[in-house]
Amino acid sequence: MMVNSLPATSPTTAYISVQGVQLEVLHMQGSTALVPIVFLHEGLGSVAMWRDFPQRVCEATGRAGWVVSRRGYGQSAPALLPLPVNYLGLEAREVLPALLAACNIQKPVLLGHSDGASIALLYASQYETTACVAMAPHLFVEAVSLRSIAAARDAYETGDLRAKLAKFHGDVDNAFWQWCEVWLCDAFASFDITEQCSRITCPLLAIQGYDDAYGTMAQIDALNKKGEVRQLLKLKQCGHSPHKDQADAVLASVVQFLKTVES
Numbered sequence: 329m330m331v332n333s334l335p336a337t338s339p340t341t342a343y344i345s346v347q348g349v350q351l352e353v354l355h356m357q358g359s360t361a362l363v364p365i366v367f368l369h370e371g372l373g374s375v376a377m378w379r380d381f382p383q384r385v386c387e388a389t390g391r392a393g394w395v396v397s398r399r400g401y402g403q404s405a406p407a408l409l410p411l412p413v414n415y416l417g418l419e420a421r422e423v424l425p426a427l428l429a430a431c432n433i434q435k436p437v438l439l440g441h442s443d444g445a446s447i448a449l450l451y452a453s454q455y456e457t458t459a460c461v462a463m464a465p466h467l468f469v470e471a472v473s474l475r476s477i478a479a480a481r482d483a484y485e486t487g488d489l490r491a492k493l494a495k496f497h498g499d500v501d502n503a504f505w506q507w508c509e510v511w512l513c514d515a516f517a518s519f520d521i522t523e524q525c526s527r528i529t530c531p532l533l534a535i536q537g538y539d540d541a542y543g544t545m546a547q548i549d550a551l552n553k554k555g556e557v558r559q560l561l562k563l564k565q566c567g568h569s570p571h572k573d574q575a576d577a578v579l580a581s582v583v584q585f586l587k588t589v590e591s
Contacts, residue, residue: 368444537566
């Protein structure tokens with residue numbers, strides 16, 4: 329593992345080489361008796377775009393935390409374009425396990441948002457996982473998602489979205505187009521991980537806002553299979569970013585959920 333870090337007394341910004349690619353991470357100290365939380369960002373997210381939410385979660389739970397910018401996002405190395413249609417599965421099956429190994433994390437607690445939530449769910453369906461929190465996950469493609477992504481493309485090309493995102497990404501065009509192009513390509517329309525998610529056996533908390541422009545309640549309802557112990561949190565006055573729109577409610581729910589986790 330290649331890490332250049334700051335003193336451990338504060339959250340530590342670092343770069344870790346995973347499969348030969350430099351990824352930006354933020355590390356927060358916590359109890360060594362508890363499994364760390366790994367935070368997985370949305371399709372246009374990064375370490376910085378989480379704001380202070382990961383630190384608040386770690387402080388409230390006593391757990392250490394790792395926040396990572398996937399390839400092409402934040403200050404991580406640029407992605408190779410175009411992304412493969414199965415990029416979420418590759419992240420869950422290849423990249424995330426390599427990252428966890430580099431950080432010496434076993435059976436992680438995963439907390440993902442949007443694309444990151446899909447990656448967390450896919451990982452939990454294949455590997456031992458202590459617990460999983462999925463905020464605004466994508467289990468399948470909905471028309472509302474494609475409309476909103478097309479609108480984001482227009483805002484990026486003709487509005488101020490590019491300037492806003494450029495504050496958070498070293499290569500903003502690489503970050504935006506890798507996400508936009510794969511989601512809007514015809515081949516991605518068949519994306520559906522509902523069956524894979526039915527294999528998840530770890531404790532699971534799914535969170536969705538009623539005003540989410542990128543997905544409906546059908547996404548987390550698909551996780552609530554009969555006979556399975558899964559928790560759903562449905563939030564009013566909440567869009568695609570529950571940890572920003574309803575930060576206190578989400579924090580309280582995550583903290584209470586993780587109290588039920590043994591390690």
